[in-house]
Amino acid sequence: MTTETIQVEGMSCDHCKQAVEGALTKLSGVSTAKVDLTAGNVQVDYDNDQVEVTDMKSAIEDQGYDVQ
Numbered sequence: 153m154t155t156e157t158i159q160v161e162g163m164s165c166d167h168c169k170q171a172v173e174g175a176l177t178k179l180s181g182v183s184t185a186k187v188d189l190t191a192g193n194v195q196v197d198y199d200n201d202q203v204e205v206t207d208m209k210s211a212i213e214d215q216g217y218d219v220q
Contacts, residue, residue, distance in 0.1 A: 153183065154200045159193050159220035160212055168217070175211040179203050 163172060169187040172194055176185035181202025187194045196208055209219045 153197055155195060155197050156205055156208070157193050157195050158205070158209065158212065160187075161192065161218040161220060163187060163189055163192060163217060165189075171215045172212055172217060175215050176208055179207060179211055182208070 160172060163169065169189060172187050173185045176182050176194065176196055179198075181199040182196060183199070184197045185194055186196075194212070198208070212219050
């Protein structure tokens with residue numbers, strides 16, 4: 153299992169948190185995703201044999217947020 157912290161711009165509320173966490177956990181290989189609204193990031197635990205960081209960033213951007 154690998155852990156990645158991704159900086160995300162534009163998250164400000166519980167809806168944002170749920171949208172990003174939900175999009176990430178739908179990806180095959182992602183076990184957990186935890187948004188920290190104060191820090192503006194999401195910590196993701198995943199299997200790097202099943203999913204790439206670029207896939208996770210795309211899933212976040214598909215929800216309308218900018219990835220740094």
